[in-house]
Amino acid sequence: MTAIQPSPVQELTAEHAELSAVFRDYNVRVFHYALQLVGDREDALDITQETFLRLHRHWNRRDDSRPVVAWLYAIARNLAIDLLRKRGTRNETEEDLNLPDAASVTPEDAASNSALRARLWTAIRGLPDPLKEVLLLRDWHGMRYAEIAEITGTNPTTVTSRLYEARQRLRRQLRGYL
Amino acid sequence: MMPRQTPEDMEQLISSYLDGELTQAESQRVRLLLEDHKEYRKVYEEMAKLQRLTHSLAMPNPPDARMEAIEKSISVSASRRIGFYAFWGGLGMWLVYLAVLFAKNLRMPNIPEALAGIVVFGLVSLFLSVVVQRWQEMPHDRYRRIRK
Numbered sequence: 001m002t003a004i005q006p007s008p009v010q011e012l013t014a015e016h017a018e019l020s021a022v023f024r025d026y027n028v029r030v031f032h033y034a035l036q037l038v039g040d041r042e043d044a045l046d047i048t049q050e051t052f053l054r055l056h057r058h059w060n061r062r063d064d065s066r067p068v069v070a071w072l073y074a075i076a077r078n079l080a081i082d083l084l085r086k087r088g089t090r091n092e093t094e095e096d097l098n099l100p101d102a103a104s105v106t107p108e109d110a111a112s113n114s115a116l117r118a119r120l121w122t123a124i125r126g127l128p129d130p131l132k133e134v135l136l137l138r139d140w141h142g143m144r145y146a147e148i149a150e151i152t153g154t155n156p157t158t159v160t161s162r163l164y165e166a167r168q169r170l171r172r173q174l175r176g177y178l
Numbered sequence: 179m180m181p182r183q184t185p186e187d188m189e190q191l192i193s194s195y196l197d198g199e200l201t202q203a204e205s206q207r208v209r210l211l212l213e214d215h216k217e218y219r220k221v222y223e224e225m226a227k228l229q230r231l232t233h234s235l236a237m238p239n240p241p242d243a244r245m246e247a248i249e250k251s252i253s254v255s256a257s258r259r260i261g262f263y264a265f266w267g268g269l270g271m272w273l274v275y276l277a278v279l280f281a282k283n284l285r286m287p288n289i290p291e292a293l294a295g296i297v298v299f300g301l302v303s304l305f306l307s308v309v310v311q312r313w314q315e316m317p318h319d320r321y322r323r324i325r326k
Contacts, residue, residue: 016253023249031240045240049248056252113231120231138197139232145199160199164190171224178224 019056022068027052029069029141030076036136037080047083051076070150073137077151116177123173131166134159192222196229268303272296 030051035044054075055068062068124132133152137143138159145156145163152159171178183191188211194200195208212219275295279287287295 019252020249023252027245027248028239031245032237035237041238041240045244045248048240048245049251052248052252113234117231117235120228121235124232124235135232139229140235142233145194145197156199160190160194163197164193167193167225167228168189170228171221174228178227 015059019052019059022055022072023052026069026072030072033073033136033141034076034080036140037077037133038083043083047076047079050079054079066150067147070143070147073141073143073147073151074153077133116174119177120170120174123170126173127166127169131162131169134162135166135170138163188218189221192218193225196222196225264303264307268299271302272299275299 027048031044031048034047034051035041038044038047051072055072062071124135127135130152134148137148137151138145143151145159148154148159149156154162191200191204191208192212195205200208212222272295276287276292279291279295
């Protein structure tokens with residue numbers, strides 16, 4: 001029995017449905033990732049839009065055996081890097097991240113979790129970019145090492161060592177609060 | 179024989195253990211290490227707390243209106259592609275039509291015949307694009323089941 005081949009229009013309609021599902025599943029996550037990378041809400045929204053448009057443009061080049069999420073994050077990461085290169089600096093306004101002002105946190109306040117989170121966020125922002133992105137991809141986005149390696153264009157061994165280095169630096173900076 | 183591991187190597191193993199990225203044998207080794215060494219247990223607990231706190235960092239959600247606009251822009255881009263295929267498909271069919279006319283009569287089609295071809299294939303393409311658009315919108319059409 002021969003299988004019925006879908007017409008190009010049917011294929012495009014199916015592709016559109018698939019893309020809509022991917023958008024609904026991942027739009028907020030991609031926005032958060034972009035925001036963590038560029039630190040500006042408007043830029044993060046632009047990156048989110050461009051990420052999905054690029055995904056759509058190259059959808060027929062996808063590899064079905066690999067999860068789309070790593071591809072999506074890799075596109076967002078490349079766009080963020082391009083933007084940061086053009087801009088030459090990173091906006092790191094704390095208002096964008098809905099966090100309290102870390103400078104005003106006293107040791108007494110630090111007993112509370114929100115103050116500790118503010119201090120932690122300040123420490124994370126102070127990490128070198130390769131360590132910060134690996135830490136956020138693992139601990140905030142919940143990615144596996146293999147996925148992080150794919151997104152960042154490295155390998156799982158590098159991810160392991162960067163993650164350990166990031167955690168060590170955070171432990172040192174937050175000594176007394178953990 | 180396994181090479182001698184430094185405290186840093188052990189802590190790196192603990193970091194990977196926390197993420198569930200070790201083999202069964204390595205995990206077992208870390209579990210024993212944590213049972214036997216208070217200082218490594220402290221490292222593990224601190225890393226685990228850091229991980230929990232990082233995971234709970236609040237991030238603002240994107241505005242719904244903007245996300246809807248982005249979703250729409252993707253749909254528009256999809257429709258444009260369908261239009262693109264319809265245009266080139268129509269043009270291709272028209273050229274085939276001209277070729278058939280030429281083959282049958284062994285002469286170039288005259289202007290009325292060529293124009294008629296354009297009109298017919300334009301209408302067919304338009305009809306197809308409307309059908310496709312309607313088909314795409316059907317799942318989101320809340321008025322579909324309402325009788326007039």
